[in-house]
Amino acid sequence: MAEIELDHVVKRYPDGALAVQDFNLTIADKEFIILVGPSGCGKSTTLNMVAGLEDITQGELRIDGKVMNTVAPKDRDIAMVFQSYALYPHMTVAENMGFPLRLAKVDKATIRQKVEEAAEMLELTQHLDRKPSNLSGGQRQRVAMGRAIVRSPKAFLMDEPLSNLDAKLRVQMRTQVSRIQKTLGTTTLYVTHDQTEAMTLGDRVVVMRAGIIQQVGAPQELYDAPKNIFVAGFIGSPSMNFLPAQINGGQVTTALGTVDLPDELRRAVESRGGGGEVIIGIRPEHFEIGRLKEGVPGGRFNATFDIVESMGSDIFAYFTLSGSGAKSKELEELAADTGQESLGGDGIQVGVRLDPEARVSDGSTAELWYDTSKLHIFDLKSGENLTHEVAKASSAASTVDGPGARNASAAAASAAVGDGGADTAGADPLRKD
């Protein structure tokens, strides 16, 4: 149980590479914080600095108000779960889990009792005498969790703990991690590159890129009101569609045609001095088949679908628009991270989520409608979301319990992300088809 503060923390490697820049974050007691970002964004480095496995170049790390910069990892009273689990292969499950207590010179009876308690919680009781090499991936992962739990540390640090599990197990363990954290109420810092984990687990999510915090907020807030094009592209699966656009006197022109901008958005763009060349972003669920939105204001256009994937509850449809796609450094980086860079090709790929009533099929053409009030408008150069404030306001209004309330945001997140079970289908959560 502890509050962790990172105050202007910087990590610079001896070769001059800047891994983390000016990291400021206060993690409240019992809070579940997710650090998310593409590989190499500095999230693991940040975690290691909190753990004490890496030195802090500049700035201060405080746990419960005490400066921890030079305190040895063993004296920080923090437990860590590693991506590789790092189980001791020569010890049994029980010995693995009891190891921290043995080092702390706890008497044997207490160790046994605590190990058994943890084993019960993690459903490992019948495996206590086995060696890690005889366990499945999921069981190993639970042993690693157990080793962290037994000594009731001030905080848990988890470094991509689920990334070595297969998709189905990952979903199961995700809920288990969440339940354990809620039961124990231990402050947790969780690193992942999987935006689905970030959305479903955390009280707050920290999106990082190139060592810099992009945005900190409740999952739903990040989804509804991303601060910049990077966060917008990173959060959400399938991800947001980006189109190059031209704003001219209250009207926006894209490959989808020209439509009137809603007043709120127009004012927001004008107040930020935007206009002219921009990038607009539309979430897949803000499209719908035209005939289901008869008379509803918004943009309309005809699309011929390349691929239609029916998930039962939803239909994911993909089509190609002529013209060249939105270009930005951030988008390229996102594409590179998900291995999509070579798939650029000609035209703009757009993915939409439709009501199952839509009844469309491969190669069919239909009129599509999109919600112009849900447009995100990004500055072409800086990538900043010019309509961030508007989106934030509408996000707050739609979340009844207010942002930060776990139940509301988690439910909303699963509605938004866990749609057709992109995860269980074994698909890359960041897939951009």
Add this chain to the structure above:
Amino acid sequence: MTTLAELNSTPGKKAAWWVADIAVVIYALIPVIWTISLSLKTPGNINDGKYLPTGGMSFESYQAIFKDTVFTRALINSIGICLISTAIALLLGVFAAYAIARLDFPGKKLMIMMSLLVAMFPQIALITPLFKIETAIGIFDTWPGLIIPYVTFALPLAIYTLSAFFREIPWELEKAAKMDGATPFQAFKDVIAPLALPGVFTTAILVFISCWNDFLYALSLTSTSAARTVPAAMSYFTGATTYEVPVGPITAAAVVITIPVLVLVLLFQRRIVAGLTNGAVKG
């Protein structure tokens, strides 16, 4: 060599491997069998030119060497000196190898180079200086007089083999130990050292054998049976007459001193379990 076997799983290739294996084994075993055969021949049959002791077997040569205190004394010297040298070389080697594999310290490269240099140095060139030094400080013809040079030359070997094993152990295990509240020494003692055991055993065998088979120092740095080891003692065996080479006792002694090494290898081989680190990390 499961990987090789898997790669060459066609019957033809398998057969080829069998033939090659058998050829190597026969090539290696012919002198060994010959030695055993000679040791079992009666003195009259030694020079009969037959490969196997067909003219009648006897254990006369074995009885002869064990009757003589020169050999039993040498055997005790050999066992004692080699065990102590191995123990010291391992203890120092484990610490040095761990430091080389895991820690960054100034002069690390220099240290590796120095230890390589020791290994490369022609040992015969050191005999005269070592003899002078040892007589001067009074350890000539004593156990320490042999143990010290043995440790010196075994250490590079020990450090090299052990550091390779230490490098194999996932670095994250040590981080995990640190997070679990271990001091660096506890992490080493409870996590790294037990995992490095197969490496330690392998190194122990290599070091022991290199000491056990040494002839050069054993011959030059001893003068009586106080510290003379078996290989050196064997060269002082005398026949019935000055002009007779004591083939029987020499081969019998050679067979006898092979036995401890065999036992050692068989014992430790069971501890060298491949894949002891399985299950530590993903996989």
